[in-house]
Amino acid sequence: MPQTIPTDSVGLVKPQVHHFDEPLLLRSGAVLSSYDLVVETYGELNAARNNAVLICHALSGDHHAAGYHSLDDKKAGWWDSCIGPGKAIDTNLFYVVCLNNLGGCAGSTGPISINPETGKIYGPDFPIVTVRDWVNSQKRLMDRLGIEEWAAVVGGSLGGMQVLRWSISYPQCMRNAVVIAAAPKLSAQNIAFNEVARHSITRDPNFHKGHYLEHGTYPKQGLMLARMVGHITYLSDSAMSAKFGKSISDFESEGTNFGRDLRTGKLSFGFNADFEVESYLHYQGERFSENFDANTYLLMTKALDYFDPSVDYDGDLAKAFENSDCRFLIMSFSTDWRFPPERSREIVTKLLKAKRDVSYLEIAADQGHDAFLMPIPRYVNALSAYLQKVYEGLA
Amino acid sequence: MPQTIPTDSVGLVKPQVHHFDEPLLLRSGAVLSSYDLVVETYGELNAARNNAVLICHALSGDHHAAGYHSLDDKKAGWWDSCIGPGKAIDTNLFYVVCLNNLGGCAGSTGPISINPETGKIYGPDFPIVTVRDWVNSQKRLMDRLGIEEWAAVVGGSLGGMQVLRWSISYPQCMRNAVVIAAAPKLSAQNIAFNEVARHSITRDPNFHKGHYLEHGTYPKQGLMLARMVGHITYLSDSAMSAKFGKSISDFESEGTNFGRDLRTGKLSFGFNADFEVESYLHYQGERFSENFDANTYLLMTKALDYFDPSVDYDGDLAKAFENSDCRFLIMSFSTDWRFPPERSREIVTKLLKAKRDVSYLEIAADQGHDAFLMPIPRYVNALSAYLQKVYEGLA
Numbered sequence: 062m063p064q065t066i067p068t069d070s071v072g073l074v075k076p077q078v079h080h081f082d083e084p085l086l087l088r089s090g091a092v093l094s095s096y097d098l099v100v101e102t103y104g105e106l107n108a109a110r111n112n113a114v115l116i117c118h119a120l121s122g123d124h125h126a127a128g129y130h131s132l133d134d135k136k137a138g139w140w141d142s143c144i145g146p147g148k149a150i151d152t153n154l155f156y157v158v159c160l161n162n163l164g165g166c167a168g169s170t171g172p173i174s175i176n177p178e179t180g181k182i183y184g185p186d187f188p189i190v191t192v193r194d195w196v197n198s199q200k201r202l203m204d205r206l207g208i209e210e211w212a213a214v215v216g217g218s219l220g221g222m223q224v225l226r227w228s229i230s231y232p233q234c235m236r237n238a239v240v241i242a243a244a245p246k247l248s249a250q251n252i253a254f255n256e257v258a259r260h261s262i263t264r265d266p267n268f269h270k271g272h273y274l275e276h277g278t279y280p281k282q283g284l285m286l287a288r289m290v291g292h293i294t295y296l297s298d299s300a301m302s303a304k305f306g307k308s309i310s311d312f313e314s315e316g317t318n319f320g321r322d323l324r325t326g327k328l329s330f331g332f333n334a335d336f337e338v339e340s341y342l343h344y345q346g347e348r349f350s351e352n353f354d355a356n357t358y359l360l361m362t363k364a365l366d367y368f369d370p371s372v373d374y375d376g377d378l379a380k381a382f383e384n385s386d387c388r389f390l391i392m393s394f395s396t397d398w399r400f401p402p403e404r405s406r407e408i409v410t411k412l413l414k415a416k417r418d419v420s421y422l423e424i425a426a427d428q429g430h431d432a433f434l435m436p437i438p439r440y441v442n443a444l445s446a447y448l449q450k451v452y453e454g455l456a
Numbered sequence: 457m458p459q460t461i462p463t464d465s466v467g468l469v470k471p472q473v474h475h476f477d478e479p480l481l482l483r484s485g486a487v488l489s490s491y492d493l494v495v496e497t498y499g500e501l502n503a504a505r506n507n508a509v510l511i512c513h514a515l516s517g518d519h520h521a522a523g524y525h526s527l528d529d530k531k532a533g534w535w536d537s538c539i540g541p542g543k544a545i546d547t548n549l550f551y552v553v554c555l556n557n558l559g560g561c562a563g564s565t566g567p568i569s570i571n572p573e574t575g576k577i578y579g580p581d582f583p584i585v586t587v588r589d590w591v592n593s594q595k596r597l598m599d600r601l602g603i604e605e606w607a608a609v610v611g612g613s614l615g616g617m618q619v620l621r622w623s624i625s626y627p628q629c630m631r632n633a634v635v636i637a638a639a640p641k642l643s644a645q646n647i648a649f650n651e652v653a654r655h656s657i658t659r660d661p662n663f664h665k666g667h668y669l670e671h672g673t674y675p676k677q678g679l680m681l682a683r684m685v686g687h688i689t690y691l692s693d694s695a696m697s698a699k700f701g702k703s704i705s706d707f708e709s710e711g712t713n714f715g716r717d718l719r720t721g722k723l724s725f726g727f728n729a730d731f732e733v734e735s736y737l738h739y740q741g742e743r744f745s746e747n748f749d750a751n752t753y754l755l756m757t758k759a760l761d762y763f764d765p766s767v768d769y770d771g772d773l774a775k776a777f778e779n780s781d782c783r784f785l786i787m788s789f790s791t792d793w794r795f796p797p798e799r800s801r802e803i804v805t806k807l808l809k810a811k812r813d814v815s816y817l818e819i820a821a822d823q824g825h826d827a828f829l830m831p832i833p834r835y836v837n838a839l840s841a842y843l844q845k846v847y848e849g850l851a
Binding site: 088089090091188189248249250252253254256257259260261263264266282285286289290293296298301302304305328330331332334335336338339342343359363366367398 | 483484485486583584643644645647648649651652654655656658659661677680681684685688691693696697699700723725726727729730731733734737738754758761762793
């Protein structure tokens with residue numbers, strides 16, 4: 062809870078709900094007849110209406126990217142380290158827009174919303190949404206806000222995939238694409254981890270084929286386990302070791318130091334948590350499972366699995382980029398093993414093949430995939446410098 | 457099912473059960489008053505009784521390392537690629553011994569055995585066993601077989617950890633230590649994955665605090681999920697991609713090839729398996745969960761977590777090796793991310809610091825951690841050449 066709002070914060074923010082009545086045809090062929098998008102904006106749209114930056118969120122993100130909803134908030138928005146006055150995504154310069162994606166559980170239409178056609182909660186009947194569908198809905202939001210061209214579309218991880226899709230679907234609507242810690246599509250291992258998460262949720266006896274809310278239950282254990290697995294993949298081995306792997310030799314020898322490893326004292330010789338990393342994972346899983354909808358989690362993992370912008374171009378990603386008309390900044394992190402630097406370099410290679418204007422930066426960072434959310438100086442400074450140039454080019 | 461036994465096979469083998477009545481004090485302080493070890497041997501013990509090789513198994517292994525139990529067997533023992541007449545671990549030269557470790561579920565005393573003190577199945581009351589306990593029980597088997605010195609103790613993964621423990625606990629009892637794809641102790645990430653597996657099993661409603669057999673149930677879903685996660689960590693990203701990642705461009709363009717990715721045809725836009733890797737994981741998990749005891753799986757993961765031979769030496773692994781008196785061969789595989797080459801090099805560094813005689817070989821192999829079970833020519837040839845020298849040195 063901030064006693065006072067920090068001066069480099071966007072301050073107190075209030076989400077806006079935009080209702081859309083024009084039916085949205087999804088990639089699956091299903092149609093959303095109407096829907097809501099919940100949106101936050103920071104900074105001011107300039108008179109030329111050309112300083113808008115769209116932020117696309119990742120798997121568990123939402124529209125609340127920066128600032129506080131109330132003075133009682135324990136934490137700021139999920140990307141507060143980068144969004145604010147004077148920060149890398151400088152709200153003194155830019156009008157920053159962030160929304161909760163369709164299928165989400167933070168206010169936009171999704172599985173916990175009422176299906177207007179049945180009057181009941183969607184639950185598992187909410188249609189599969191893809192990155193392309195999200196981008197189409199974001200385009201409608203763009204029109205609603207009276208923006209003709211984004212100064213930049215920015216996102217990390219699954220958010221970065223939305224940026225790539227923007228550059229292919231709406232090349233005339235953006236000047237810059239900032240794609241952080243993403244991949245051109247998922248690897249078999251990525252899909253395998255997602256399937257473990259889905260399996261964990263759907264086999265929870267409280268899942269009830271997705272109708273858990275109607276049963277007054279919740280697949281808490283399944284969601285917790287899914288998050289525990291996910292969380293491991295967000296961190297690097299070295300980051301986990303740095304956080305929890307204090308080795309015996311770090312302790313003073315005190316008679317027998319047997320079992321003084323990874324910080325929890327003597328081994329239990331049972332199945333309680335012996336190592337701090339176990340308690341940490343439980344905590345992360347537990348906290349997440351109390352605040353996230355299981356059906357939304359399933360949808361998000363499928364959006365990841367299905368992402369492949371080369372699909373309409375005979376599998377040739379370079380061809381997909383041929384109509385793109387923006388500058389690209391691609392960034393990756395050295396210890397990210399979920400979407401490692403090789404995957405970003407694949408994107409760069411295809412952009413170069415398509416003769417696009419691309420800058421690439423690989424940041425040495427120990428934090429694994431989660432690095433994209435962290436205030437790592439070299440990363441934040443690079444993003445800041447790039448966007449400063451973007452701003453200077455708006456005139 | 458082999459129509460005829462291959463000529464380089466050890467052929468039909470029959471496990472032997474050895475009963476031990478002398479109580480075994482475990483590291484936890486618990487005591488096993490008596491126990492059985494189920495053992496297979498291949499080849500002949502020579503007159504000098506110095507050509508015996510002990511094979512230590514990994515997490516899901518057992519005593520059945522080579523050959524067939526019957527002509528109806530669909531598969532040979534788990535390390536048949538390396539054990540047999542003329543093979544790397546040559547049964548024309550060596551007397552090869554492999555046992556199921558205590559706590560296992562393949563015939564040695566473990567959770568599915570009857571506790572002689574209660575007349576009931578041990579289940580979750582079977583005590584936690586550690587690598588050190590296994591080595592102590594293996595030493596008793598050695599005495600029973602009338603062997604004073606192993607020509608070599610050999611193992612991969614958790615098996616390699618037993619080899620390291622042998623070299624510290626019983627330095628006079630072995631001439632060579634062959635440690636493959638192992639680590640000096642687990643990383644925080646390793647422990648985290650193990651905890652996910654345990655969480656998955658113990659939160660299965662059919663687990664009943666480990667008393668599932670008394671309840672006539674089985675935590676099949678939990679064990680399946682644990683194995684799915686484990687399986688991902690045994691394979692490299694590249695091995696999975698090679699196996700399942702046929703990309704769209706590998707297919708002929710046929711009108712729309714939308715969704716022809718990773719081989720299962722059109723996307724379902726639902727939660728069925730869209731990608732072959734999903735079905736593969738299900739199959740692996742399902743098959744494993746039908747053939748392995750959940751309490752044993754829990755015990756094995758704890759043995760991994762607790763392994764740290766430096767623990768009695770103020771965390772100084774080099775000091776632990778100071779009394780070791782054998783030659784070491786350490787091997788690792790380039791794409792193993794469970795116990796990557798760095799972890800093997802840690803062992804090598806400590807052995808060198810302790811002035812031990814050590815050879816190290818890092819094998820370029822695409823198969824990840826599972827490579828240690830595969831007939832990779834460079835790996836098998838290196839093992840073969842080393843053991844040939846071992847044999848020549850026995851005279």
